[in-house]
Amino acid sequence: MSDLIVIVYPTEEKAEEVRNRLLELQKEYLIKLGDAVIATKSESGKIKLNQLMNTTVAGAATGSFWGLLIGVLFLNPLLGVAVGAASGAIGGALTDVGIDDAFMKDLASNLQPGNGALFLLVQEMTSDKVLKDIAHFGGVVLKTSLDETKEQVLRDALQKASTA
Incomplete structure (x- = not known):
């Protein structure tokens, strides 16, 4: 706990x-810290x-990777990166850790x-x-x-x- x-x-x-x-x-x-935030x-x-970790940026980076991978599979890597980054950023912004x-x-x-x-x-x-x-x-x-x-x-x- x-x-x-x-x-x-x-x-x-x-x-x-x-x-x-x-x-x-x-x-x-x-x-061992679970979180460390400074409020002013x-x-x-x-x-x-x-905050230590920006979940929007982390989500966008992860989404870009998976979007690129899926885009390569379906022969449209640029669209995959864009869609992946956008969905990852939205998911990261909505995540509160x-x-x-x-x-x-x-x-x-x-x-x-x-x-x-x-x-x-x-x-x-x-x-x-x-x-x-x-x-x-x-x-x-x-x-x-x-x-x-x-x-x-x-x-x-x-x-x-x-x-x-």
């Missing part, structure tokens, strides 16, 4: 820095989601303009090592699905960095 963790940072850049560090820790097999709120109140976009936008509406909220869907984690590594970034826990003990450990670690 995956756990949801949402941490608010003073800037989008700080949230991006933490996400990049977590991706490095993933390469070290200390954490502009001065006008518009919510922007900075990871954390629900509507949920993130709803939660991010409570942000102050300029802040960055890091939404993490954690599948597995070596808690003590990961927390030790990211605690110095600070941040404020907005929401988690962790049990109360683990959530308090996370809050305390981030609080120490904020006050230091």
